[in-house]
Structure formats: structure tokens, C-alpha cells
Amino acid sequence: MPSLHHLPAPAKLNLFLHVTGRRPDGYHLLQSVFVLLDWHDTLHIDTRADGQLLRHDLHVALPPDDLCLRAARLLQRESGTALGCDIRIHKAVPWGAGLGGGSSDAATVLLALNHLWGLHWPGERLEALALQLGADVPFFVRGLPAWVEGVGEQITPIALPPEVLHTPLALLKPPAAIPTAAIFGSPLLKRDTPRATVAAFLAAPMRFGHNDLQVPAQAWRAPTSSDEDAATPDTQASDGRGVTHALGVMQARFGNSRMTGSGSTVFAWVDGNTPLDNTLSADDVTALAEAGPHGVHWVGRVCRVLPQHPLLDLAPRTAA
CATH class of the missing domain: 3.30.230.10 (Ribosomal Protein S5; domain 2)
Structure with missing residues (x-):
């Protein structure tokens, strides 16, 4: 078969x-x-x-x-x-x-x-x-x-401008896995951002806009059994404080950062002066997170944007 x-x-x-x-x-x-x-x-x-x-x-x-x-x-x-x-x-x-x-x-x-x-x-x-x-x-x-x-x-x-396809991105994911329903149900969620246009995005694709889900994601707290649990580094990294920390260290290292989707991954564009490897080492991730032994729970990677899905030809469209 x-x-x-x-x-x-x-x-x-x-x-x-x-x-x-x-x-x-x-x-x-x-x-x-x-x-x-x-x-x-x-x-x-x-x-x-x-x-x-x-x-x-x-x-x-x-x-x-x-x-x-x-x-x-x-x-x-x-x-x-x-x-x-x-x-x-x-x-x-x-x-x-x-x-x-x-x-x-x-x-x-x-x-x-x-x-x-x-x-x-x-x-x-x-x-x-x-x-x-x-x-x-x-x-x-x-x-x-x-x-x-x-x-x-x-x-x-x-069609993406060439700079989007040619500029690497650094991604850093804290341990937090934030429930999407909690983000969209948050009273902190801004729901009235003015509608944008494709032309406005294409004029500044690497700086355009923001993520409205970021503020409620940073504010989200996981249920804890005690105040003592809430104070541990592991617990803090596993809720919205981990997103806030990731945003801070990425901003400090790369000069820009924002969250993707409902989180918890944070990304930043990397300029041509930063040495790169496809995978940030465990030491790099730990240093970025400034989390000491807790850095093992953080995931980091340097990526590039793809022009198309590698399997696009498996289902060609009948119309352009």
C-alpha cells in the first residue's frame, strides 16, 4: 500500500x-x-x-x-x-x-x-x-x-515583501499554556481596534500593528493551591508572567517583541548583525529566560518565513 x-x-x-x-x-x-x-x-x-x-x-x-x-x-x-x-x-x-x-x-x-x-x-x-x-x-x-x-x-x-522572507525571527516559548477561552473572555481584551488595510500592512510589514490578545495573556493567572505555590518561579513562568518575562528579554536582546496568537510564544525580528543558528541552545534559552534551572521548560528557536507550504502541490487549486 x-x-x-x-x-x-x-x-x-x-x-x-x-x-x-x-x-x-x-x-x-x-x-x-x-x-x-x-x-x-x-x-x-x-x-x-x-x-x-x-x-x-x-x-x-x-x-x-x-x-x-x-x-x-x-x-x-x-x-x-x-x-x-x-x-x-x-x-x-x-x-x-x-x-x-x-x-x-x-x-x-x-x-x-x-x-x-x-x-x-x-x-x-x-x-x-x-x-x-x-x-x-x-x-x-x-x-x-x-x-x-x-x-x-x-x-x-x-505576496510578502522580500524583507519578510529574508529576515530571521527569534521565537521564545515560556512554559505557560494559556487557555484561549480565558483570553477571549477577559475583561482586559480590547475589542474595538480600527479595521486595517492590506496596503497599510505592506507599507511596514515588520512593524505593523500589535496583538490585542497580549495584554489579557500577560494578566492571566493559573489556579494555584496556595500563595506559596503562586510565588515559585515555575508557577510564575507557567502563567501570564512568563509571557511578560519573555517579552522583556526578547525586547532587550533584539529591540522588538510581541506575542503570536493567544500565546504563549513571543517572537522578534532579528537584524543581520546577530549570529544565528537554527536552534537556540539550551544555554541560550536559559540565558534569555534568566530562569536558571527553570530554563529547561523554555523553548527557543530561530526561524524563517516560508513562501508557501511544502505540500502545496498535493491539492492544487482549480482557480488562481
Whole structure:
């Protein structure tokens, strides 16, 4: 049976994220630019003839709503195929980071199975299906830098200026995994940022806008059992104070910083005078976090923006 191995599922970055309003049904209206990074999970997918859908990489029992299996199940049902698959994922993009790792994995499953199962659905059809899995999944299926509006479902590809593609980004993720629902429900969330234009973004893409979710993310505190727990460095790094600390050290080192998505990852553009390696060493991350032995819980990496998804050709669009 056919297989595809070493399939990348790239991380996503929000270069800015504005909340421009709220619909009567409670969903927030957003504007953002999404880009893909060269930091990715790696998937291995084998076709099965018996129709079973299995994921083998995790060492704990998978929840019934595992997003990759949901993606495979949805495509299997909608296409009517009798084929199944085995999925293995090597995780590199951290969970709870605001980098879209789970959504990207699900999109890579859809793209790969579209090919392995011989469906040959066009990108438009696969993208419409992906929306049932979450607002971010269609972006990964589309596979191009995009201006995103509405509740995240309005995706318009844009051509990025060369400086965005050629300038590295430093990313630093504190231990915090901040609940998205808590951020959008926060009384600190600003919901009336004026609507922006693509032209305004393109005029200054590396300095444009801000992230409206950053202030409520910094204010978020995890439930603690005691005041003593609340004072420990580990606890402080695991809530919004970790985001604040990451913003500070990135600002001090690189001169700019902001959070991506609902956090907790912070990023900064790196100028040409800073020596780079793809992966910041553990010592570098510890030094950036100034957290001593607690630095082991921080993740750092230097990335570049991708011009397109590496698997874009697995679901070509029928229209330009």
C-alpha cells in the first residue's frame, strides 16, 4: 500500500492580531496576517486496506477528538473511500504555543490522504472540508501567506515583501499554556481596534500593528493551591508572567517583541548583525529566560518565513 514519509507540518505565526469587534453570537472578529515557518512537526502516513484509522506516536491513550484522526475520519466519510491509514507524528512544535501545531498536523493529514487515497480533490474542496476542523486548518491547506479576517474563515493570500522572507525571527516559548477561552473572555481584551488595510500592512510589514490578545495573556493567572505555590518561579513562568518575562528579554536582546496568537510564544525580528543558528541552545534559552534551572521548560528557536507550504502541490487549486 502507498505511503508518504517525512511530511512537514509547519508552524504558523501571527505577524499582528487585531480584534475589531464581536458578533451577536459571541464570536470575535479578527484581522491578522498568517505566515508559515520553517519549524515543523514531521508526519509519516501509511495507507491501510482495512479502513482502520490509527495514530501510533503518542504514548498515552488518544482522546476520541484527536484532531488528526478527526481529519482522517472526516475525509474518509465525505469521500466514501474504504481505505484507512496509520499516522505517526514526530512533534517538534510545542503545544500551547500559539503556533497552530495541532491544526497544521491535521491539514497535513488531509493533504497527504488526498494523495494516498487517490481522491485528487482540488484545494478549494479540501479547504472547505478543513473548516469543519477549526478556523486555522483551512489556512494550512491553502498553504500561502494570508490576510485573515472575520472569525478566521476569510483567507486572502498575499505576496510578502522580500524583507519578510529574508529576515530571521527569534521565537521564545515560556512554559505557560494559556487557555484561549480565558483570553477571549477577559475583561482586559480590547475589542474595538480600527479595521486595517492590506496596503497599510505592506507599507511596514515588520512593524505593523500589535496583538490585542497580549495584554489579557500577560494578566492571566493559573489556579494555584496556595500563595506559596503562586510565588515559585515555575508557577510564575507557567502563567501570564512568563509571557511578560519573555517579552522583556526578547525586547532587550533584539529591540522588538510581541506575542503570536493567544500565546504563549513571543517572537522578534532579528537584524543581520546577530549570529544565528537554527536552534537556540539550551544555554541560550536559559540565558534569555534568566530562569536558571527553570530554563529547561523554555523553548527557543530561530526561524524563517516560508513562501508557501511544502505540500502545496498535493491539492492544487482549480482557480488562481
